[in-house]
Amino acid sequence: MHASDERAAMLTLCSKLIEKNSPEELSCFITECARKVLLMIQKRLDEDILREIVNSFFLEKLHLVCEKIVNTRPLNPSGYFYKAVENFVYSWLSKRNKQKVVSLDSPIDSLQTSRDDPESVEFIDVISAEDDKLTESLVDVLAEEYFEPFVSFCKRKRTDMFLYICFLISQHYNESDRFRNPSWSQANVYKIIERTRKFLREFQEEFSIEDRVLGKILETFYQNECRRYENR
CATH class of the missing domain: 1.10.10 (Arc Repressor Mutant, subunit A)
Incomplete structure (x- = not known):
């Protein structure tokens, strides 16, 4: 079986495990999950941002999430998938709020290497006060949401x-x-x-x-x- 066929078969099985009848229904599910998370964060929904997030999820995360679901068979596949989309949205928004700017005060040889772009030596990450608060708030929300599952995970192990x-x-x-x-x-x-x-x-x-x-x-x-x- 070719790699493309294996990928298609895995996506089909993944769709069934989260109770979606086809990859098309899976796509709609991803969009709705991302939409719900965005509506919790933003005062109004930006459809352009929603499309960017969904496209990025398809390119960067879908295969990994489905592979995990197919291989490990979690007790609640739909819930697991939703959490994966939710985490991706928060992560995507957090990265988006980081702006790369040239530091005019620092000499070129003293510039810090950006974490997001390890090969860059001419940019440093600058986060405005407002964006910093947003980033921290996203971290706080996720940490609060996953604290009890973490405690339960400890007790179970x-x-x-x-x-x-x-x-x-x-x-x-x-x-x-x-x-x-x-x-x-x-x-x-x-x-x-x-x-x-x-x-x-x-x-x-x-x-x-x-x-x-x-x-x-x-x-x-x-x-x-x-x-x-x-x-x-």
């Missing part, structure tokens, strides 16, 4: 994952002794850190979470769940 995560985050605040079990050897610590990082990567992949959103989730987790864990 293993009973001591709460402690492991608290210990991992505590190192960032130079408080590693706060959650370290006295019985842990240094070898234990290395294994725990690696196991916890692997767990966080699994959560990111399953829910399609951006790094900044995960960082916000972990910050809230440390302030709330770790404090409760410590005081029980």
Whole structure:
């Protein structure tokens, strides 16, 4: 089977798994998902932006999301797909609000390399105060939405994952002794850190979470769940 045929077959199966009868219905579903998310964010719907987002999703994300659904068979494929579209919309809008401008105050050899364009040495990212607030608000909304699923994910994986995560985050605040079990050897610590990082990567992949959103989730987790864990 040619690659194009395999891709078409996967999209057809993906459509059926999320209860759409054809790739055409899948396309309509993507558009409606993106429309709902945009209406939650914007005061009025910009159809041009909606089209750009949908086209970008088809080019950049659709194949990956469908591949994940087909291979892992999540319990709620439609919900998983909607979340993937939702995350993509937030990410797309966040990137769109970043403006690349030439820094007139800095010498050419001191310009920072842009994260979005690693090969660029003549531009730096500048985000206006208004756009910065918008970006942070999008991160906050997603972090709040995925916090409870994260806690549930921890409980489902293993009973001591709460402690492991608290210990991992505590190192960032130079408080590693706060959650370290006295019985842990240094070898234990290395294994725990690696196991916890692997767990966080699994959560990111399953829910399609951006790094900044995960960082916000972990910050809230440390302030709330770790404090409760410590005081029980």
